[in-house]
Amino acid sequence: xxxxxxxxxxxxxxxxxxxxxxxxxxxxxxxxxxxxxxxxxxxxxxxxxxxxxxxxxxxxxxxxxxxxxxxxxxxxxxxxxxxxxxxxxxxxxxxxxxxxxxxxxxxxxxxxxxxxxxxxxxxxxxxxxxxxxxxxxxxxxxxxxxxxxxxxxxxxxxxxxxxxxxxxxxxxxxxxxxxxxxxxxxxxxxxxxxxxxxxxxxxxxxxxxxxxxxxxxxxxxxxxxxxxxxxxxxxxxxxxxxxxxxxxxxxxxxxxxxxxxxxxxxxxxxxxxxxxxxxxxxxxxxxxxxxxxxxxxxxxxxxxxxxxxxxxxxxxxxxxxxxxxxxxxxxxxxxxxxxxxxxxxxxxxxxxxxxxxx
Numbered sequence: 477x478x479x480x481x482x483x484x485x486x487x488x489x490x491x492x493x494x495x496x497x498x499x500x501x502x503x504x505x506x507x508x509x510x511x512x513x514x515x516x517x518x519x520x521x522x523x524x525x526x527x528x529x530x531x532x533x534x535x536x537x538x539x540x541x542x543x544x545x546x547x548x549x550x551x552x553x554x555x556x557x558x559x560x561x562x563x564x565x566x567x568x569x570x571x572x573x574x575x576x577x578x579x580x581x582x583x584x585x586x587x588x589x590x591x592x593x594x595x596x597x598x599x600x601x602x603x604x605x606x607x608x609x610x611x612x613x614x615x616x617x618x619x620x621x622x623x624x625x626x627x628x629x630x631x632x633x634x635x636x637x638x639x640x641x642x643x644x645x646x647x648x649x650x651x652x653x654x655x656x657x658x659x660x661x662x663x664x665x666x667x668x669x670x671x672x673x674x675x676x677x678x679x680x681x682x683x684x685x686x687x688x689x690x691x692x693x694x695x696x697x698x699x700x701x702x703x704x705x706x707x708x709x710x711x712x713x714x715x716x717x718x719x720x721x722x723x724x725x726x727x728x729x730x731x732x733x734x735x736x737x738x739x740x741x742x743x744x745x746x747x748x749x750x751x752x753x754x755x756x757x758x759x760x761x762x763x764x765x766x767x768x769x770x771x772x773x774x775x776x777x778x779x780x781x782x783x784x785x786x787x788x789x790x791x792x793x794x795x796x797x798x799x800x801x802x803x804x805x806x807x808x809x810x811x812x813x814x815x816x817x818x819x820x821x822x823x824x825x826x827x828x829x830x831x832x833x834x
Contacts, residue, residue, distance in 0.1 A: 506555035519745035528737035548574040557722035564633035575725035586793040591675040611647040638812035640677040746795040806832040
């Protein structure tokens with residue numbers, strides 16, 4: 477754990493240790509190099525886990541598949557997860573079935589679609605061209621069969637994957653016309669620079685860093701009004717639940733008091749982030765080698781006088797300070813899986829409730 481950032485907050489109420497009744501006070505939790513991993517980092521750095529009687533070790537993972545497997549096999553007690561992951565794991569999509577549940581929503585928003593500078597030049601799109609012209613230009617480029625295009629998302633069972641396909645549909649491009657591959661979020665910018673991929677849909681800070689470095693341009697933030705996109709892909713403002721705190725159903729059943737303590741600590745962390753997001757030391761804290769592993773000065777370049785918070789850029793992130801999971805979120809996930817052929821039949825509301833409603 478790095479040096480604790482003692483940012484004050486008049487409204488932040490930290491609970492006293494509640495060691496009694498905790499079935500497992502020592503925990504190992506996983507996360508991925510993304511800005512929306514902040515609730516776990518802040519809960520550790522600000523002593524919020526400790527205040528609940530928990531001794532937590534955070535472990536950064538390279539890919540979502542690795543993180544999923546480690547939770548499934550008990551090498552991690554829980555983790556930051558993509559919202560569709562607990563359902564995919566429960567159904568055995570992409571790996572042997574392991575019943576998982578979403579204990580809480582961590583965040584909404586934070587995703588965007590970025591196209592490479594090379595592709596945009598070929599489309600005739602420069603920095604002065606409105607991004608609203610990109611869909612038609614991309615459609616014409618693909619229709620003319622100029623060259624095969626490769627886009628990337630972070631995981632096949634992710635909001636990124638579904639949002640990218642919804643945008644391609646909006647562009648009038650059939651899924652079969654574009655190759656979509658998986659890539660770890662932290663590797664997306666380098667792959668764009670090297671020409672391995674032509675575009676990606678990933679979470680922050682990787683879109684903003686790619687644009688700042690001149691390797692690409694953000695053509696759609698998922699927080700923008702998306703009235704022109706197919707309605708089934710969308711939910712209000714920040715969109716569907718993006719990241720959740722995932723655990724196995726077995727862990728939840730065997731450790732109810734521990735799970736409750738984790739949720740309290742993570743909700744306190746979300747409150748802290750809402751109140752303290754403008755603190756100049758926050759980017760330095762998140763940039764540490766054990767967390768995002770980025771130069772603090774590089775992360776700080778994303779801040780501007782108009783957008784002084786890492787979470788209020790053109791790709792904003794909303795951290796969830798209370799239980800905000802709903803059947804609407806769960807149905808959205810299941811609908812996307814069905815539409816893209818990941819499911820052969822609809823998922824019942826009963827199963828969705830078991831996975832997403834604690």
